[in-house]
Amino acid sequence: MEKRQIKGFVANLNPKKRRNLLLSSISITALLLFLYFSNEGILMGSYGVRVLNLCAVYAVLTLSMNLINGFTGQFSLGTAGFMAVGAYTTALLILPVEIKEKIFYLEPMVPWLKDVHWAGNLGFLGALLTAGVLTAFIAFLIGFPVLRLKGDYLAIATLGFSEIIRVIFTNMQNLTNGSTGIKSIPPIANMWWTFGVMAFFTIFMVRLMKTSYGRAFKSIRDDEVAAESMGISLFRHKMLSFVLSGFIAGVGGGLMASVVGAITPIFFRFILTYDILLIVVLGGMGSITGSIVGAFLITIAKEWLRWLDGGFSLGFVRIPAIAGMRMVVFSVLLMLVILFYRRGLFGGREFSFDWLINSLSALPKRVFSLFKKGGAAK
Amino acid sequence: MSVLSTENGVMRFGGVLAVDNLNIHVEENEIVAIIGPNGAGKTTAFNMITGVYRPTEGRVFLDCGNGEKQDITGRRPDLIAAMGVARTFQNIRLFKEQSVLDNVLLANHVRLKNGFFSAMAHWPYYYKSEREMRRRSFELLERVGLVESANEMATSLPYGLQRRLEIARALATQPRLLLLDEPAAGMNPKETEDLTQFVAELRKDLGLTILLIEHHMQIVMDISDRIYVLDYGKTIAEGTPKKVQDDPAVIAAYLGVDEE
Numbered sequence: 066m067e068k069r070q071i072k073g074f075v076a077n078l079n080p081k082k083r084r085n086l087l088l089s090s091i092s093i094t095a096l097l098l099f100l101y102f103s104n105e106g107i108l109m110g111s112y113g114v115r116v117l118n119l120c121a122v123y124a125v126l127t128l129s130m131n132l133i134n135g136f137t138g139q140f141s142l143g144t145a146g147f148m149a150v151g152a153y154t155t156a157l158l159i160l161p162v163e164i165k166e167k168i169f170y171l172e173p174m175v176p177w178l179k180d181v182h183w184a185g186n187l188g189f190l191g192a193l194l195t196a197g198v199l200t201a202f203i204a205f206l207i208g209f210p211v212l213r214l215k216g217d218y219l220a221i222a223t224l225g226f227s228e229i230i231r232v233i234f235t236n237m238q239n240l241t242n243g244s245t246g247i248k249s250i251p252p253i254a255n256m257w258w259t260f261g262v263m264a265f266f267t268i269f270m271v272r273l274m275k276t277s278y279g280r281a282f283k284s285i286r287d288d289e290v291a292a293e294s295m296g297i298s299l300f301r302h303k304m305l306s307f308v309l310s311g312f313i314a315g316v317g318g319g320l321m322a323s324v325v326g327a328i329t330p331i332f333f334r335f336i337l338t339y340d341i342l343l344i345v346v347l348g349g350m351g352s353i354t355g356s357i358v359g360a361f362l363i364t365i366a367k368e369w370l371r372w373l374d375g376g377f378s379l380g381f382v383r384i385p386a387i388a389g390m391r392m393v394v395f396s397v398l399l400m401l402v403i404l405f406y407r408r409g410l411f412g413g414r415e416f417s418f419d420w421l422i423n424s425l426s427a428l429p430k431r432v433f434s435l436f437k438k439g440g441a442a443k
Numbered sequence: 444m445s446v447l448s449t450e451n452g453v454m455r456f457g458g459v460l461a462v463d464n465l466n467i468h469v470e471e472n473e474i475v476a477i478i479g480p481n482g483a484g485k486t487t488a489f490n491m492i493t494g495v496y497r498p499t500e501g502r503v504f505l506d507c508g509n510g511e512k513q514d515i516t517g518r519r520p521d522l523i524a525a526m527g528v529a530r531t532f533q534n535i536r537l538f539k540e541q542s543v544l545d546n547v548l549l550a551n552h553v554r555l556k557n558g559f560f561s562a563m564a565h566w567p568y569y570y571k572s573e574r575e576m577r578r579r580s581f582e583l584l585e586r587v588g589l590v591e592s593a594n595e596m597a598t599s600l601p602y603g604l605q606r607r608l609e610i611a612r613a614l615a616t617q618p619r620l621l622l623l624d625e626p627a628a629g630m631n632p633k634e635t636e637d638l639t640q641f642v643a644e645l646r647k648d649l650g651l652t653i654l655l656i657e658h659h660m661q662i663v664m665d666i667s668d669r670i671y672v673l674d675y676g677k678t679i680a681e682g683t684p685k686k687v688q689d690d691p692a693v694i695a696a697y698l699g700v701d702e703e
Contacts, residue, residue, distance in 0.1 A: 296553025
């Protein structure tokens with residue numbers, strides 16, 4: 066009975082939709098198989114797994130920043146601070162008691178947290194949720210003064226609060242272990258966790274943007290005056306977006322703590338915010354799929370370009386080993402992308418199979434015309 | 444009882460007196476026009492009424508349908524919109540990066556009753572309200588003749604249709620009072636004529652009260668019941684189209700007077 070119903074559903078779709086459904090199922094199955102084999106260590110070593118984990122975590126963080134910057138149009142630079150809250154919350158909750166005793170040698174840990182250990186996957190889930198809720202609450206508090214500002218002023222204020230959070234964490238020796246940071250965080254976040262959370266928030270964002278609230282966010286981005294005159298409460302919706310963004314950043318930070326294994330306040334400098342902002346801009350402001358593709362491209366490129374740091378030969382001139390050389394090349398690449406794709410790779414649009422097939426089928430024609438007119442095709 | 448009234452509304456920007464002693468009233472189901480030369484303070488008057496500016500002095504009252512007169516002076520624009528006042532803008536302010544349909548759908552948000560969590564959880568009630576929003580939006584698009592372009596980008600529409608879309612968007616907030624800021628600006632004679640008819644239909648079909656700013660005298664004389672004439676922020680004349688047309692002060696403001 067059920068099977069027939071599903072069959073009927075598929076038969077009723079038009080051919081294009083049926084094709085897309087098929088393609089989606091194939092890609093999801095392929096992704097799950099890929100995740101399984103990578104996680105088991107068959108497909109790649111621990112280094113590859115770690116890079117992919119980082120990709121997924123960055124994708125989550127990019128979604129968080131894209132929600133407030135790309136979809137709601139509020140230039141917020143507080144992501145690193147929110148991540149710090151999430152990362153420390155998660156780390157302190159999942160850290161085994163004996164490791165806590167070992168790490169906090171300068172000053173003993175606060176008694177109410179000393180014997181807390183949320184073990185296993187369930188504990189990790191609880192820790193991530195707590196991290197998200199706590200970060201959302203802090204975003205709520207910060208939002209009251211900050212969201213009355215606009216543009217650059219908002220950026221400066223959120224950046225300031227992010228740094229304040231970091232400085233507070235540096236000085237709370239008995240809670241965060243100060244500048245020494247926390248190490249030996251249990252590596253519970255395997256690929257299922259990172260990719261699972263990424264998938265969850267991707268679906269979350271897609272749904273959110275389809276609701277009336279998502280439309281309200283976008284209208285605030287497009288024209289505040291018109292939105293307000295159409296009855297959209299600016300403050301309420303900005304706050305909602307800011308708090309949701311904080312929640313996602315908190316969970317992302319928690320994942321990051323478990324993937325990286327050791328966190329210090331220095332890790333959450335404003336540079337981290339810029340790393341994520343860069344992915345948002347490159348992937349496309351206001352594009353969910355753009356955020357994910359951007360996060361994977363940039364994180365993998367950053368790792369892959371490491372060979373540049375070790376010195377290389379251009380044939381006629383030998384470049385010596387300079388630490389940070391890859392960042393120079395990376396910047397040039399980025400400039401090229403911004404020059405040719407001014408609005409990011411996806412530019413506010415979303416990936417779809419229709420788009421992929423159309424552009425792939427148009428490719429031979431374009432290449433052909435490129436040769437025919439001697440490169441003047443455009 | 445008047446739907447909208449102002450009492451000695453004054454708007455000052457630094458030393459500039461943009462609007463001085465604005466005393467207007469708009470009755471139920473009436474079409475009232477505000478005219479005047481450029482810089483007379485017409486749009487400023489609109490902004491005072493809709494809450495974009497807080498009047499320097501004076502008060503604005505709105506009848507919220509139950510016969511109760513409410514002071515809305517300096518209230519937030521979104522709250523005033525929720526009370527049933529919708530507007531269009533002189534320099535079109537559509538949501539540029541969204542489709543025609545989404546522009547209209549958005550304006551339904553102010554009447555949305557389900558909360559954020561029920562929307563995210565896609566509860567049945569959410570589906571119902573979303574369907575209802577879509578139905579109403581398509582109805583409005585049909586009224587302004589934009590159903591075929593529902594999925595196009597708002598900015599891809601020709602100028603005249605963008606103005607119509609703005610009206611459809613304003614109507615989607617389910618207003619009682621509609622404020623139109625130069626709805627015929629940049630339109631050719633044929634479009635202007637269509638618009639005149641359209642505004643008259645709105646009043647008849649939807650029982651709306653309309654306050655409009657317009658430079659096209661043809662529209663103003665055709666459809667308005669009463670006219671206020673502003674010049675340098677002051678109300679220099681008021682009354683029926685016929686009366687205003689013959690008023691020497693109005694002629695002087697528009698054409699100037701001979702100096703003897």
